[in-house]
Each structure stands twice: as C-alpha cells, then as structure tokens.
Amino acid sequence: MSALPSLTNEDHVQGLPSAPLTLVEYGDYACPETGRAFGVVERLQLAFGDELRFAFRHFPLVDEFPRAMPAALLAEAAADAGAFWGMHALLLSHQDTLEDVDLARYADQFGLPDTGGRRSHQERVERDMRSGRASGVTSSPSFFINGVMHEEGFGFDALSVALRRVIGG
Template sequence: MKNPWLIIGVILFVLIGGSVWYATVVSKYNNEGVVLTEHLKGNLKATVTLTEYSDFQCPACAQFEPVVAELLAKYGDSISFEYKHFPLIQLHPVALPSAEASEAAAVQNKFWEMHDKLFENQEVWSKSPTPNKYFIQYAEEIGLDLKLFKQHLRSSLIKDKVQTEYKEALQLGFTSTPSFLLNGKKMNIATYQDFIEQVGNAVDPKVDLNAITKTAKPLVDDEETKNIASTTN
C-alpha cells in the first residue's frame, strides 16, 4: 500500500429496542492492521455535545460512570457523547496500559465492552502486579480474538492515539479526571448534581432533573491530581 493511512468513514448502528445511537468513527489504519476509532454514544447530529477526558485507574472516573450512563439513558437522543483518554501516568501506573487495552479492544469493535470491564473491575486489575493478565481475561470474556488483541496491545498507532489525547487534555488546561467539555467549553463542577444540572439545562432548561437518581455530593477528591499540570510540563 503506497499510502498507509486511509480515511474510512462512519459506521452507525442502533441498539435494538432503544433510542440511543452508538457510533464508531473509523479514522485510519496502517500496515499493523490497526483501525483507530473515536468513541461516541448518543446522537451524532445532536446540538449538545459532551466530551469526557478520563483515566481508567482513577477512582473518581469509575464513580462517575453511572452518572454519565444515567444521563445518556435519559437524554441519549439529544446528546452526542465522546470518551477520550487522559491517563494521569505520574499518579496511576496502570492508567496508560489500561487505556491501550481499551484501544486494542476497539480495533475489534469492542471499546465500550472493555471500557465497562475496566471500570467495573478497577479495584482488581489496578492493584495487581500483573494487570495484563486481567486485560487478556476481559478480552476473552467480551469475545475478542486474543491473538489479535495481544498483537494490538503493542501497536505504535494505539500508543500514539492515547498520547495525542493526553496532550490534548493538557492543552485544554485540565489537571484532574474526569474532566468534561460541554458544547466545547470546560465544565466547572464540584458535585454530581452540578454535572447533572449543567447537562440537563443544556438539553432543556425545563427538564425535570429529579429523574436522575444520584444525589448531590462532593466528587471524589484525588489530592494527587491537583498538581498534575506542574508535574507534566
């Protein structure tokens, strides 16, 4: 192949019986056989966009996932949601390999399945001296071709993608995880309720927010993340 990069297009599919659209935006591939994707949920044509910069080893990120899931279940037709990587590598030693594991799963169209496994089992793999064995276990559980998964874990293209999103988060001025953009603007949130209300009001100022079950409480405060900007410069 003379040109190893190829713009492929957009693949959409709808979950049977539901109203939420899921999407895989296929961006490019190289001679490693790796296809990179953006990780989207919701309605790609929605006027409200929500982007999360997250770290699979971050406790606050794991606690935030049910909140995001509830919002998408309620407003899925009205929001375009994107997940991006912001592994706080100085603080979370397995954040980078877990991000790469999710991207290796994405090559086989199983990003969200691996995403869920990593957050649901964070307490297990993040404390293991051999986290890769758990990544491989989760890959098998979600039905991946293990030979390809292991091969893609070593992909330079995947490593570059995670690094690019990490640098993007720093350039936006983010210093902790999870961090969010709402309609392209940084969100300032102190509690789950702050987050719920800002997203709900962006969708519809008249919407009843009581249907979201999370009660207002402070977010998990990872003290170490406060100085991440200075340690990554």
C-alpha cells in the same frame, strides 16, 4: 473557560451526531473518580436520550495510577475489534483488577490477540492526552459540555443542571 477541539471520526462516541448536547470526558481507567463518573454518565445518557452525545478520551494519570496506561492500551486494542464500549465498561467496573494477568483475561474474553500496546494504540492515547492538556485538563475525570470545560463537579445533579442550562431547560 477552557475550550475543546471538535470531535473527529477517531473519537469514541455514543449518540447521534445531531444531538444538541455533547459531553466529552477525559478519563483514566484506574482512577476511582473516573470509575464513579461512569455511572453518572450512564444515568445522564438515560435521562437525556437522543439529546446527548458522549465521547470518551484517554487521560491516564500514570504517575498516580501506573495501571492506567496498560488499561487505556487494552481499550484501544478493543476499539480495533469494534468493542471499545464493552471494554470501556469492563475496565471501569473492574478498576481493582488491572494487573497484566487481568488485562490478558479481559483481552481473551473479547477475543483479542493481545492486550494492546501497538504503536497505533500508544499514539491514540497520547493524542488524547495532548488534546486534554491543550484544553486545560489537569485531572481525571474532566468534562466538557459543547466544547466548554465544566468545572462544577461531576455528580449527576451538577452535570444534569449544566446540560439543561445549555439547552435552555
């Protein structure tokens, strides 16, 4: 089993720090599987409420999905403006429209000056990717539950059972 480095204040996190469950996803905005996982994570958040903390880390598979990196950089530009989660949802729900013109339109919708790509954005995405590789991530989406890689599928039932197992429920 692969282990995950602890969350830091630089991670994109939803939920209470005191939550007994932490679900970390390494994902790619252009990957259809990550897109499907988005709805699963939303359902898990509703089902587990305050018991679940969720973090998203970038793992763009640029060889397979060339638009993944520009989308991740835009998400980081949105994070600078305090709008990471809104942009995260927008990108995952519009995976078929991630060309430069689309990303520019999304940036404009969020009032961003550009679509990202500053050195700090690139470094942030690369830091997530290094962390993922060091933790054994090879594809997206990849999930960790309380620091341990989850390898039983990313459907709602598989993740829900695994999360309940951790809290003894």
